[in-house]
Amino acid sequence: MINKIKELKITWGSAIRVIVGSVVAVYLIWRVVIITFGSGEFGPDTWVRFLITGLVIGGIYALIAIGYTLVYGILFMINFAHGEVMMLGTFAGYFVLEALSAMPAPGTDANINFLNAQPVLSILLTFLAGAGVSALAGYLLEKIAYRPLRKAPRLIPLISAIGASIFLQNAAQLLFGPQRRQYINPDLLWRGQGWMIPVSGKSVMLTYTGGFSFVLSILLMIGLFILVRKTKLGKSMRAVAENKQAAALMGIDVDSVISKTFIISGILAGSAGVMWGIHNGLFNHYVGFLPGIKAFTAAVMGGIGNIPGAMIGGMLLGLMESLGPALLGLDFQLKDVIAFAILIFVLIIRPSGILGEALTEEKV
Amino acid sequence: MLNINSLNVSYGAIHALKGISISLNEGEIVALIGANGAGKSTTLNAISGILHPDSGEINFDGRSIAQSKPGEIVKQGIIQVPEGRKIFSRMSVYENLEMGGYSLSNKNQLRENMAQVFEIFPRLKERQKQLGGTLSGGEQQMLSMGRGLMAEPRLLLLDEPSMGLAPMLVEQIFTTIAKINNEGVSILLVEQNAQMALALSNRAYVMETGKIVLSGPSETLMENQMVKEAYLGG
Structure with a gap:
């Protein structure tokens, strides 16, 4: 009897998945056909612009998503305070840039500040500070909020994570104030300037900050991939993720x-946080919330626990967010709705994500 | 070499080991036999530092290791090959062996040990690039043992090496255990296959619900009426 009920449930679940999946697929295909062959409200230059926006933001999401996936892979918990770890990195980078812009450059006249005299070094310092602060935040977060709960039921560290997230957000507001702040970039990376790319008679701008963020996020991902695949630390991380007792x-x-x-x-989230600041400029203590929760979506979409999955998921989410409203004929302000609709669809249709394996009993 | 004295271990409210005492001399093979849930694996995990005892002593070479961390115990030369093999299935055979040699700081040593492991298990050499999860059961057991040997054990704790293997493979694994012992590695063997375990070992302990109920030279135990009835099928 019990077995029969179980079988029924499984068929119900998969039926819903097939129906929802095919409805969404048909609608998307229909929209794409209409847009490409129909009205022509968007020219190729607009599509290229969407594509660039999507890739830049996708890189940032991917870096944060990797953090979710790494932690999930090892502890089987969602570190919901991860967005706040990124936020602290954004603040750290901001303060370094501000300090450097107020500092006179050694050996030159007083009109040039350190930031513009040594832009490469300044950017490097900014990223080191952002990554360093976020790394420290991640380390302490685990030590204080998660480690004492290692043997508790799985829901409990999750609640602790949400608590830590609220705490960090409010602590940042208390410390730094609720007002929006603006990143001071060196002239070399000034926001709103960039390379002009000609696309069918018109030109599309690839901003310096965007290009820089994208390239850096790809480099960091390659670095992480090598770390996990080739180094002793990376291999021990994989071993611990698979079986803690055997690893011990x-x-x-x-x-x-x-x-x-x-x-x-933390290093990846902090770098993403600094990129966010450099690329978008304005931020306050809420800066980690949306990217954090979207990167979580990306990690789930790619298959939580799977590192290449998080990278692909982040990029895809960035692209869907920028291309989605146009494809679906929606208002552009609905991009967040699209991101979360995707989360819901993924959870319904393919809970294990694009590259995720089916969760085994052991892991649930 | 290894001396366990009135060891008590519990998981929460469950009192799993009730004052057991075991000793093992250098170069010996000692078997620990008993039914499921008798506390055999718990004993090995307490020696390996995965579980810490409530009371009692575990001494290795005269030093207490009862409160040591697993990593320190590995460095002292006590290596456990866990029950159910527990190989890293998403890592290659090569990487599994590398993890076995995690405690070695010298890369040359790692390479030498790997060459030795490949000599004992030529099959692993052929499959070194394959993912651990794609190996057959017998090969996984070889990998698990090879991984244990990578850390240059002085005492090898083997937990059910014959579990789930075809009789021919069991024979092969036990021959290998004897070979490893000939190289000077002492062995504490936990087995449900009492017949094979008693045939291979010098001495044995019989465990029942967290206690040692019998112990002695393996040949003597093989003739024991109670052992015959309970573990050797009459």
Whole structure:
């Protein structure tokens, strides 16, 4: 009897998935056909612009999404405070840039500040500060909010994560004030300037900040991939993710690997936070909330726990967000709605994500 | 070499080991037999530092290791090959062996040990690039043992090495265990296959619900009426 009910449930679930999936697919195809062959309200230049926007933001989402996936892979928990880790990185980068812009450059006249005299060094320092602060935040977060709950039921660290997120947001507001601040970029990376790309008679701008963010996010992802594949630390992370007890029996210090995972996630989130600041300019203590939750969506879409999945998921989400409103004929302000609609659809249609494997009993 | 004295271990409210005492001399193969849930794996996990005892002593070479971390115990030369193999299925055979040698700081040593493991298990050499999860059960057991050997054990704790293997493979695994022991590695063997375990070991302990109920030279135990009835099928 029980078995029969189970079978029924499975067929129901898959039927719903097939129906919802095909309805969405048919609608999307129909829209694409209409837009490409129909009205022509968007020219090729507009599409290229959407594409660029999508790739830049997608890179940032991907970096944050990797943090969710790394932590999930090892602890099977969603680190909902990860967006706040990114926010702290954005603040750290901001303060470094502000300090450098107020500092006179050594050996030149007083009119040029350090920021513009040494733009490359300044940017490097900014990223080091952002990544460093976020890494520290991630490390402490795990130590204070998650480690004491390691043996608790899985819902409990999740609640702790949400609590930590609210705490960090409010702490940042108390410390830095609620007003919006603006990143001071060096002239070399001034916002709103960029390369002009000719597209069918018109020109589309690829901003310096956008190009820079995209390239840097790709480089960081390659770096992470090499770290996880080739280094001893990366291999021990994979071993711990697969089986903590077996890893401990090899002499791997599981707690230290978990700490390092949070540090690496923090470095990526902090870099993403600085990129966000440099590219978008304005931010306040809420800056981590939306990117955090969207990167979570991206990680789920790619298959939570799967690193290439998080990268692909982040890029795809960025693209869907920028191309989606046009494709679906919606208002552009609905891009956030699209992102979360995707989360819901993925959870209904393919809960394991694009590259995710079916969750085994052991992991649930 | 290894001395366990009135060891008590519990999981929460469950009192899993009730004052057991086991000793093992250098170069010996000692078997620990008993039914499911008797506390055999718990004993090994307490030695490996995965579980910490409530009371009692675990001494290795005269030093207490009862409160040591798993990593420190590995460095002292006690390596466990866990029950159910627990290989890293999404890592290659090569990477699994690398993880086995995690505690080695010297890369040359790692390479030498790997060459030795490949000598004992030539099959692993052929499959070194394959993912651990794609190996057959027997090959996974070889990998699990090879991984244990990578860390240069002085005492190898083997937990159910014959579990789920075809009789021919069981034979092969036990021959390999004897070979490893000949190289000077002491072995504490946990087995449900009492017949094979008693045939291979010098001495044995019989466990029942967290206690040692019998112990002695393996040949003597093989003739014991109670052991015969309970573990050797009459």
